[in-house]
Amino acid sequence: MEDFFRELAADAPRWNFIWMYEDRQQAKILSGLWMTIKLSVLCLIFSVVIGLIGAWMQGSRSAMVRAIVQGYIQFFRNTPPLVQLLFFYFALGQFTPVVVGADGWTVEPIISNVGWAIISLSLFAGAFNVEIFRSGIEAVPESTVEATESLGFSRAQTYIYVVLPLAFRVCLPSLNNNLVNLVKTTTQAYAIAVPELLYHSVTIWNDYPSAQYPTMLMLFVAYIVLVAILVFGMSRWEKAMIIPGYGR
Amino acid sequence: MKKTIKTTIYGMTIAGMAASSASAACSNDVWNKVMERGKIVIGVKADYKPWGYRDDSGNLVGMEIDMANDVAAKMGVDVELVAVQSSNRMQFLEQGKIDMMIATMSDRADRREIVGIPGPNYYTSGTNIMAPKALGFKEWEDLRGKKVCGKQGAFYNQITEERYGVEIVAFTGNAEAKQALRDRKCVAWVYDDSSIGSDLSSGNWDDFEMPLSSEDDNPWGLGVPLAETSCVFGNFMSGMQYNWHRSGALIDLEAKWGIKPTAYLQMQNERNSDWIK
Numbered sequence: 001m002e003d004f005f006r007e008l009a010a011d012a013p014r015w016n017f018i019w020m021y022e023d024r025q026q027a028k029i030l031s032g033l034w035m036t037i038k039l040s041v042l043c044l045i046f047s048v049v050i051g052l053i054g055a056w057m058q059g060s061r062s063a064m065v066r067a068i069v070q071g072y073i074q075f076f077r078n079t080p081p082l083v084q085l086l087f088f089y090f091a092l093g094q095f096t097p098v099v100v101g102a103d104g105w106t107v108e109p110i111i112s113n114v115g116w117a118i119i120s121l122s123l124f125a126g127a128f129n130v131e132i133f134r135s136g137i138e139a140v141p142e143s144t145v146e147a148t149e150s151l152g153f154s155r156a157q158t159y160i161y162v163v164l165p166l167a168f169r170v171c172l173p174s175l176n177n178n179l180v181n182l183v184k185t186t187t188q189a190y191a192i193a194v195p196e197l198l199y200h201s202v203t204i205w206n207d208y209p210s211a212q213y214p215t216m217l218m219l220f221v222a223y224i225v226l227v228a229i230l231v232f233g234m235s236r237w238e239k240a241m242i243i244p245g246y247g248r
Numbered sequence: 249m250k251k252t253i254k255t256t257i258y259g260m261t262i263a264g265m266a267a268s269s270a271s272a273a274c275s276n277d278v279w280n281k282v283m284e285r286g287k288i289v290i291g292v293k294a295d296y297k298p299w300g301y302r303d304d305s306g307n308l309v310g311m312e313i314d315m316a317n318d319v320a321a322k323m324g325v326d327v328e329l330v331a332v333q334s335s336n337r338m339q340f341l342e343q344g345k346i347d348m349m350i351a352t353m354s355d356r357a358d359r360r361e362i363v364g365i366p367g368p369n370y371y372t373s374g375t376n377i378m379a380p381k382a383l384g385f386k387e388w389e390d391l392r393g394k395k396v397c398g399k400q401g402a403f404y405n406q407i408t409e410e411r412y413g414v415e416i417v418a419f420t421g422n423a424e425a426k427q428a429l430r431d432r433k434c435v436a437w438v439y440d441d442s443s444i445g446s447d448l449s450s451g452n453w454d455d456f457e458m459p460l461s462s463e464d465d466n467p468w469g470l471g472v473p474l475a476e477t478s479c480v481f482g483n484f485m486s487g488m489q490y491n492w493h494r495s496g497a498l499i500d501l502e503a504k505w506g507i508k509p510t511a512y513l514q515m516q517n518e519r520n521s522d523w524i525k
Contacts, residue, residue, distance in 0.1 A: 013361055024410075090427060098432075105382045106395070107432045191424075193417045203418060206335055206401045209362045 009210065016210035019218070025204055025211075032200035033222060039117060039186045039196055040226065044179055046122035051129025051175075055167075056159055058134055069130065076127035081120070082188045088120045089113055089192040117189035125182040132174045136167030169241055176234045180227050197222060274479040278472075282347050287326040290316040291340055291349035291471075294331035295422045298446055298505040299352050311505045312350040315370070315470075318497075319348075319488055334401030335420070338362045341471050348472045348485070352440070354403055355469035364477030365469035366486040368520075370498060372512040374462030375404040376441035378426075378453065383435055385459045388412045397425040397434040404464055408438055429456075445508050467512075494520040 002021040009016035019025040057069045076084070093116060098107035111119070140163050148158040187198040201219055205212040282288045292312050293300030300310040308329045320327035330346050337351045341363050354373075355365050377396065379385050391414045398405045398416045405416045417434055419425040426447075429437045437444070441462040447453055470489070472481045492498045493516040502509055 086424075090424070090431075094431065103383055103435065105380055105432060106435055109433070191420055193419050193424075193428075199418070202335060202400055203405070207403065207406045209338060209358050212339075 013210055014213055016208060017214040018208050018211040019204065019215070025208075028200040028204060029197070029218070032195060032197040035114075035195055036186055036197040036222075036226070039114070039121070039189060039194070040183045040230075042118050043121045043125060043182055043186065044230075046118065047125035047129050047179075047182060048175075050122060050126030051133050052164070054126065054130030055133035055137055058130065059137065059159075072123075073127045073130055076124050077131075081124045081185050082191055084120045084124055085117060085188055085192055089116045092116075113189075113192045113194050117186070117192065117194045121182065121185060121189070124185070125178060128178045128181075129175065132171045132178060133167060135174070136169075136171030137163055139170045140166045169238075169243065172234065172238045172241070176231065176238075179230060179234070183227055183230060184223060274476075276476060276480045278344070278347050278476055279479070279481045279484075282323070282325060285325075287328055288320050288323060289328045289330055289345075289347045290319065291330050291332035291337055291346035291351050292316055293333075293351050295333075296352050296443060297450075298507060299443075300331075311501045311507065312352065314501055314504075315492070315498075316350050318492075319350075319485070322488065323484070333421070334399060338471070341473065344473075348470065348481070350470045352443075353469055353471060354466040356403055356466070359469075362474065363471040364474045364482050365471055366477060366482040366489070367469075368486070368489050368493060368516065369467030369469055370489050370492060371442075371468040372465055372510065373440040373442040373468065374465040375408070375438065376444055376458050376460055376462045377436040377438050378429065378444045378447065378456050378458055379436035380455055381457050382455070385436070388460055388463070391436065394436075395434040397428045397437045399425050399439065402439065403466075404438065407464060414438075442507060442510070446506065449506065449508075490520060493517055494522060496521075 005017040005020040009018070009021075019029045054069050054072070057065050060066055093109055093111070096109050096111050098109050100107055144162060144166070145158060148162045153161070186196060189196055190198045190202070193199065197219065201215045205215045292308060292310070294302055294308060296310070298310050299312045300308060303309045308331065313329060316329060317327055330340070332340050332346065332349060332351050334351075334353075337349050337353060338359065340346045341349050349363075350370075353359065353365075355369055359365065377385070377391070385391065388408075389412060391408075391412050394414055395417055396408070396414045398418045399422055400418045400420050402418075405418055408414050409416050416438070417428070419428060422439075422443075425437055428434055441458065444458050448456065448458060470485060472485055476482055493513070496517045499509065499513050499517060502513060
């Protein structure tokens with residue numbers, strides 16, 4: 001296998017699959033892939049949690065709470081994720097507490113660039129998720145909510161046991177869309193030097209211009225596979241949650 | 249299976265090279281296009297003071313911009329300057345977005361497979377670091393295991409990583425990387441010694457120094473389309489560079505832009521100087 005790619009690189013100078021036969025480059029790709037997966041999974045989880053809490057707060061009786069959620073949505077939905085990343089890391093990063101390094105000069109912010117990427121991307125996708133969950137919640141018939149009230153459910157109980165399970169089924173397709181987008185948006189963390197897949201890929205094709213096409217090809221395949229896994233899981237989940245007679 | 253993959257890839261490569269396969273016959277496509285159009289599109293840096301940067305009113309200026317303007321003047325065409333980055337300059341040239349580039353590119357063997365780099369090289373620089381005086385680095389080995397900021401696309405990132413075991417944190421632009429150094433997110437910024445030298449002399453980096461001896465002195469090359477390296481375009485640019493060295497124009501430009509005089513330009517000027525004074 002390794003010899004095949006070595007030979008190929010010698011014969012076709014633009015098709016140097018260097019990470020197939022050189023350990024150092026292979027390690028870069030693998031660590032980049034692992035970072036992309038970690039980023040994706042953590043941001044997925046946090047953004048869904050933010051979405052759930054946000055949607056719940058949107059139904060609050062306090063106008064103040066509703067305004068805060070609305071402000072959050074407007075801010076994060078209406079600015080580019082790349083600008084958010086740069087702003088968080090360079091501007092807000094200055095105000096976070098720091099730990100002074102062993103040499104007495106460098107400082108290690110408590111929130112690293114990876115940390116900022118997770119925070120920023122989760123908040124970005126979370127803003128969309130709030131709206132997505134709201135659309136699901138609004139699709140739950142008023143009469144159903146009234147029925148829970150007559151049974152003596154509290155607002156939280158109604159939300160957790162009745163509204164959310166029904167709302168979830170309605171909004172899964174659009175949630176699915178947003179989460180797919182989130183996985184792809186993790187590439188932008190490249191701008192603040194988060195060593196994810198794109199970062200390492202660019203490094204490799206800068207060091208070895210001959211590896212550019214193969215590495216770009218690999219990027220495509222990697223994201224197709226990652227998103228395919230996500231979509232597969234989500235549609236399995238969607239199927240498992242079907243209630244006969246509800247929704248479709 | 250192997251054979252199929254190989255054939256497919258060959259097919260793609262050959263299709264991709266179809267345009268350049270006429271190189272032996274020198275079709276001079278880009279050169280002719282430039283002449284016909286009456287305008288040359290030159291890729292230059294916009295973030296590499298004082299070789300290529302934007303002045304207060306947003307215009308691209310610098311030593312390489314002066315060179316680019318000179319090229320257009322000698323060709324008798326108008327010039328359009330396009331700002332390129334280290335990580336996309338070769339691709340821009342390859343795809344025809346720019347006709348040529350003068351963009352602080354180090355002349356490397358693997359790069360010559362992608363773009364044409366005609367001699368003689370117009371400049372040279374080595375690798376060094378900008379580090380806070382407080383840390384008092386003395387030699388490269390002092391950096392082992394430490395975080396050093398770098399720029400995506402610089403060839404020496406990998407070299408310093410492998411040779412001295414530093415951990416390179418590479419940003420997409422110089423501004424971000426240097427900001428990260430100011431924010432103390434890394435102990436140093438690894439880059440061309442010439443660029444660091446002009447940063448230090450700008451007065452904005454008083455607490456910093458360039459403490460190490462430069463390594464990997466590497467000549468810079470301007471880029472023309474690969475297929476036209478030994479055709480009109482490449483030969484014309486060789487002539488331009490030769491005459492710049494011969495007349496000492498580059499030494500004058502160095503002085504104009506406040507760059508520390510390099511021994512390389514002096515040596516080239518002496519080597520190529522006219523025997524009739």
